[in-house]
Amino acid sequence: MVKRNFAKHERFNLSTPHRRLSLRMPTSFHRLLPVLLAFASAFPILAAPAKPNILVIVGDDMGYADVGFHGCKDIPTPHLDALAKSGVRFTSGYVSGPYCSPTRAGLMTGRYQNRFGHEFNSGGAGGGLPLTETTLPDRLKAAGYRTGMVGKWHLGDKPEQHPLKRGFGEFFGFLGGAHSYFESSGVLRGTEPANEKEYLTDAFGREAAAFVERHKDGPWFLYLAFNAVHTPMHATDARLAKFAHIADNQRRTYAAMMVAMDEAIGKVRAKIAALGLEQNTLVTFISDNGGPAMPGVTVNGSVNTPLRGSKRTTLEGGVRVPFLVSWPARLKPGVFDQPAIQLDLHATALAAAGVDVKSIAKLEGVNLLPFLTGEKSGAPHEALFWRFGDQTAIRAGDWKLVRYDVNADTRTGAGNQGVTAARLYNLATDIHEDKDLAAAMPDKVKELRAQWDAWDKANLAPGATEDGKGGKKKQRKKTP
DSSP: OOOOOOTTSOOOOTTSOOOOOOOOOOHHHHHHHHHHHHHHHHSOOOOOOOOOEEEEEEESSOOTTOSGGGTOSSSOOHHHHHHHHHSEEETTEEOSOSSHHHHHHHHHHTSOGGGGTOOSTTBSTTSBSOTTSOOHHHHHHHTTOEEEEEEEOOSOOSGGGSGGGTTOSEEEEESSSOOOSSOOTTOEETTEEOOOOSOHHHHHHHHHHHHHHHTTTSOEEEEEEOOTTSSSOOOOHHHHHHTTTOOOHHHHHHHHHHHHHHHHHHHHHHHHHHTTOSTTEEEEEEESSOOOOSTTSOOOSOOOTTOOOOTTSSSHHHHBOOEEEEOTTTOOSEEEOSOEETHHHHHHHHHHTTOOGGGSTTOOOOOOHHHHHTSSOSOSOSOEEEEETTEEEEEETTEEEEEOBTHHHHOOOOSOOOBOOOEEEETTTOTTOOOOOTTTOHHHHHHHHHHHHHHHTTOOOTTOOTTSTTSOSOOOOOOO
């Protein structure tokens, strides 16, 4: 505080006559006035920046290698490649589950799904995302956003679990984990049958673009969750014809389905650009898990090169995915090499919307924006964790300790083959997870196991819920 000395000045006294104040300005001020006015008109007071629109896109069962920005040669993905070019591409982008529904549960809550029993596709007690959880659209709606969802829900089909009951103001899509691309039964607009006639991926692109048009004055949040390229393997004849040169029928159909999703994404982004919203729209893209590339899963022709493993494993091929973040008004195009996870997209979207992320209890995702702008350096997380039944993993820095489904090695497709012993890999030099260093580095194994054990203490048994209604409160799993 600046202290002022009034001793030399006449004190103001209500009982004494007031001196007349002179409002005459110095001559020098009159000379400066035109200059000041001109400066003010050239640099008006800046209004608070408008909240960005937010578009979260999820692909389904995509292979890590099956996008142009990862070097794919036989399937063109120009619209996804353009999105990657406009923003930040993550070389170590992960999802918290190697399966469809758990990953979506983590994305919608910003928490490891194991914290509330949503470890498998069945979800919590009675199936679906437990009602104890607050969702991303819940939080964005409270922040003044119009919220909508187009696509695959897979977080519960009971009336109280419907997207319109979980924070979304609009919904077009289906509630389950898979759907025909040609049949309309089960496709809903809100809670009513949609009687959809169009190829489903095309319909999702159409509906997403229409949502953007309806809410162009924003701010809006749209969750666009494709079921492509999940089975069943359905593609339009016109797109199949473009890939007649691919001999393998499954790969040919997969390519046609990938192109359909890419075109739908292009349609939505074209609408955003046509409305002048591109600069201030935050767009994120992930696949919900790695490609199903081993016998015994919903094999679709995907390729996870250079990763080993598949959907339903804790190897890199099950949990490392294409991962993009674009926001032209805030983020310069580039590549981010530190590990990040889809939980972070929840926190990042909230932070972009002006929500105080630090005030949200139990949120485990990290706001990535300071790391992507250069305000912060280093890794957003000390470690990332996985638990999928008896399969477990932890990644800390370049080190990964993992127990995975033996089927990834035998590739027989037989059930109940168990999991491997804990194996240690240095991903900086061994991204394919071939050279097990566990025997050579027992101290590193012990260190990572202790970290995983500490994380697992807060997890629930699969199907349990935090209110205790879903079964046993805790279930200790084997450590990695």
